[in-house]
Each structure stands twice: as structure tokens, then as C-alpha cells.
Amino acid sequence: MNYFPQVEKVAYEGPETKNMFAFRHYQADEMVMGKTMKEQLRFAVAYWHTMTQDGADPFGKPVNIRTWETSDPMETAKNRVEAFFELLVKLDVEYFCFHDVDIAPTGNSLEEFFANIDEITDLIQVKMKETGIKLLWNTANMFSDPRYTNGAASSNNAEVFAYAAAQVKKGLDISKKLGGENYVFWGGREGYESLLNTDMKLEQDNIARLFKMAIAYTKEIDHKVQFLIEPKPKEPTKHQYDFDAATAMAFLQKYDLTNDFKLNLEANHATLAGHTFEHELTVARCYDALGSIDANQGDMLLGWDTDEFPTNIYDTTLAMYEILENGGIAPGGINFDSKVRRSSFEMEDLLLAHIAGMDTFARGLKAAAKLKEDRFFDDLKEQRYASYQSGIGAKILDDQETLESLTEYALAHDDVRLESSHLEYVKSRLNDYLV
Ligand code: XUL
Numbered sequence: 555m556n557y558f559p560q561v562e563k564v565a566y567e568g569p570e571t572k573n574m575f576a577f578r579h580y581q582a583d584e585m586v587m588g589k590t591m592k593e594q595l596r597f598a599v600a601y602w603h604t605m606t607q608d609g610a611d612p613f614g615k616p617v618n619i620r621t622w623e624t625s626d627p628m629e630t631a632k633n634r635v636e637a638f639f640e641l642l643v644k645l646d647v648e649y650f651c652f653h654d655v656d657i658a659p660t661g662n663s664l665e666e667f668f669a670n671i672d673e674i675t676d677l678i679q680v681k682m683k684e685t686g687i688k689l690l691w692n693t694a695n696m697f698s699d700p701r702y703t704n705g706a707a708s709s710n711n712a713e714v715f716a717y718a719a720a721q722v723k724k725g726l727d728i729s730k731k732l733g734g735e736n737y738v739f740w741g742g743r744e745g746y747e748s749l750l751n752t753d754m755k756l757e758q759d760n761i762a763r764l765f766k767m768a769i770a771y772t773k774e775i776d777h778k779v780q781f782l783i784e785p786k787p788k789e790p791t792k793h794q795y796d797f798d799a800a801t802a803m804a805f806l807q808k809y810d811l812t813n814d815f816k817l818n819l820e821a822n823h824a825t826l827a828g829h830t831f832e833h834e835l836t837v838a839r840c841y842d843a844l845g846s847i848d849a850n851q852g853d854m855l856l857g858w859d860t861d862e863f864p865t866n867i868y869d870t871t872l873a874m875y876e877i878l879e880n881g882g883i884a885p886g887g888i889n890f891d892s893k894v895r896r897s898s899f900e901m902e903d904l905l906l907a908h909i910a911g912m913d914t915f916a917r918g919l920k921a922a923a924k925l926k927e928d929r930f931f932d933d934l935k936e937q938r939y940a941s942y943q944s945g946i947g948a949k950i951l952d953d954q955e956t957l958e959s960l961t962e963y964a965l966a967h968d969d970v971r972l973e974s975s976h977l978e979y980v981k982s983r984l985n986d987y988l989v
Pocket residue numbers: 653693738740784786820848859891
């Protein structure tokens with residue numbers, strides 16, 4: 555079956571093309587800062603938004619036309635594998651990500667769910683071998699089922715903790731089976747609705763306990779995988795424990811998990827936390843913990859996680875700049891945790907939306923590379939912090955100074971003069987790069 559007959563393969567045709575099913579900016583083998591665009595960007599498609607989302611919202615029924623749907627859940631799951639790999643090949647995307655529940659029906663028992671996962675991952679494995687497409691990360695959905703109403707590892711109910719542990723074990727088994735490069739924990743309901751009945755310390759200790767069990771298990775099965783925490787401040791829970799990058803880092807440090815975990819940062823989660831995406835990436839980079847990104851964008855006029863495909867070049871430029879500063883994103887990647895709008899309900903919209911996201915990131919990458927080559931931010935910052943290059947500043951950085959010695963210095967130099975940052979000029983110059 556040909557699920558996407560609109561195109562044989564999405565090709566680069568340049569910015570002037572009128573072909574909707576062509577890249578206008580993403581050229582896989584174009585060299586940017588010593589690597590091909592494909593190597594720099596490491597795109598991944600998310601199984602959940604692309605294969606299982608039906609377009610329903612709290613006010614409306616499903617609208618998405620998905621030609622793989624049948625009345626038999628297992629048949630649908632198998633069709634999805636076919637369609638998914640067809641899409642990845644046509645887009646020339648090298649990686650994918652999924653939750654356990656995205657790929658296989660949960661059935662009537664945990665045993666049946668696991669058997670379904672085994673059958674579907676056998677199919678996925680064949681497709682991976684055929685196409686060379688790789689698993690960026692998988693994860694366990696520990697938030698949708700009613701048993702997770704009060705969280706998973708942070709649940710008040712120990713049987714729920716045990717069930718979550720079984721899902722994580724299975725997730726790591728399939729990660730090994732499929733050669734997953736990362737494994738993600740997004741704490742969907744790991745948080746609280748009310749502090750009145752919450753033992754925050756026990757809940758956080760238990761999340762760390764589950765993480766330590768996961769680390770121990772990967773050692774046991776000899777699977778080298780990068781663990782990632784994906785912060786989000788709220789939604790579905792009122793307050794989530796992995797609020798943002800800084801909070802997640804404090805958690806990792808407290809429980810001595812920084813050697814095994816990095817962060818998977820998502821643009822729309824950053825804005826929900828009241829940060830820009832580049833803020834979150836910078837925080838992670840300062841901790842040497844920038845692991846991977848979930849690419850999407852929110853709507854500044856709405857207060858929830860809209861998970862739109864990224865189309866804002868300003869944001870992708872600043873994000874790609876952080877990634878270049880980081881020396882790349884591998885073994886992480888750029889996963890489109892993005893869904894088509896409800897009004898984009900046709901099959902071909904799945905192609906068009908990913909093309910839009912890939913082109914937007916390609917433009918961001920090119921602009922970021924130019925900013926780096928021109929030393930735009932390097933020079934700006936070097937100049938702004940020049941007072942630390944010599945004299946008293948250099949001594950402060952050398953840790954030679956004390957409160958007493960600096961008091962002596964300040965008494966003799968109390969005529970401090972600052973220079974303007976000319977920020978409006980800087981922003982206007984930055985705009986020149988966004989072409
Ligand atoms: C939810 C979200 C998740 C994670 C994986 O906001 O981003 O899909 O990426 O569980």
C-alpha cells in the first residue's frame with residue numbers, strides 16, 4: 555500500500571519552487587560547519603502525534619483522515635508501521651521516537667500488552683534493517699491510563715509504582731532490541747494536584763528510586779543508552795516536579811544522577827514555564843546536560859501546550875545557535891513533538907507539516923552557523939565582559955581576591971562607569987541574519 559502517493563521522495567528544490575512536496579531550505583547533504591545538514595539536525599518523527607492523533611479536541615470529534623485505520627487494533631498497529639516507515643523514507647528522516655502505547659494496543663492485561671509490543675517491535679525491527687532508520691528514543695506512557703491518575707513513580711499507591719516499573723523494564727528491553735540511542739522520562743503526572751494530601755519528599759525519593767532501578771537494569775542487560783528527563787511545568791498535572799531545566803538539574807544533583815541523565819528540552823514546555831526555548835537550552839548547556847530536543851512551538855496567545863510544528867525562524871535560529879555551541883546534539887536529535895492543526899486533517903498534511911518544520915530548522919541552522927562564523931555573539935559578549943580580561947577583573951576570575959582586598963580596591967576606584975548595551979541595535983543586527 556502506498557499511503558503517501560503525493561510524492562516518491564521529498565527532494566530539495568530551492569526557495570523558488572512551487573512544488574508543495576519539496577524542501578525549499580533543507581538540503582540533507584549540504585555542509586554546514588563541517589557536517590552535513592542531516593548530521594547536524596538529526597531529525598526524528600514522533601509516533602504519537604503523527605500516527606495516533608485523531609484531531610479530536612475537548613469540543614469536537616476526530617477529524618483526521620488516516621487511511622491505516624481499521625476496526626481491528628492489531629491490524630491498525632501493523633498498518634501504522636508500514637505507513638510510518640514510508641513517511642520517514644519519503645522525508646529522508648533518519649530517526650523516530652515512540653511511547654509503548656503508540657505502537658501496540660494495550661489489550662486486556664499487561665501480559666497481552668507486552669505480547670503485542672513484541673509482535674509490533676519485530677515488524678519495526680525488520681523495517682529498521684530495510685531502511686537504515688534508527689530509534690532516537692522510546693519511552694513508557696505512564697500518564698494516560700486511569701491507574702496513573704495520581705502519578706506513576708510518584709503515585710501514593712505502591713502497586714502503581716510496580717506497574718510503572720514493569721513498563722519501564724519493557725521499555726528498556728525494546729530499547730535494547732531496537733538499538734535505541736536514548737531513553738526518555740517525561741513526568742506526565744509526576745507532580746501534585748494539592749499539597750494538602752501530598753508527601754512531596756516521598757514522591758520525589760520514589761521517582762529517583764525508579765530512575766536508579768532503570769540505570770541498574772541497563773547495566774544488567776548491557777545496554778548503553780543515554781537517559782533523558784523531559785521537563786514540563788504543568789499540564790496535565792497542576793504542578794509537575796520536573797518544572798524546567800534548572801529544577802530538573804537540582805533533582806539530578808540531589809539524587810546523584812547527573813552521570814546517567816541529561817535533558818530532553820521541548821520548546822513549548824519552555825514557554826509554558828515562562829522561559830524562552832533558548833533559555834532552557836542555555837541552562838542545560840551550562841550544566842553540560844543538553845541531551846536532545848523536542849521541536850515544536852506554542853501559541854503565545856494561548857496558555858497551553860499546543861505542540862505546533864515549528865515555523866518561527868527567530869526561535870529555531872537561537873535554538874540552533876545553542877546546539878552549535880554545544881558541539882552538536884548527538885546522541886540526541888531534533889524530534890518533532892508536534893501535531894498538525896485540527897484544520898490540517900488530510901494525510902498529505904503529515905508530509906507538509908514535517909517539510910515545514912525541517913525547512914524552518916534548516917534556516918535556523920544556516921543563520922546560526924553564520925552568526926557563529928561572524929562571531930556575532932562571541933564578539934558582543936567578549937566586549938561586554940571585557941573588564942574581566944585584565945586588571946581587577948582578571949584577578950577576580952583567578953580567585954585571588956577577597957572581600958577585604960576588593961574593599962580596598964573599591965575605596966580607591968569608586969567612580970564606576972557603565973557602558974550602554976545598545977540592545978536595540980543588537981536586535982536589529984540579529985534580524986539581518988534571519989533570511
Ligand atoms: C508531552 C510530551 C510528551 C513527551 C514524551 O507534553 O512532550 O509527548 O515528549 O512522553
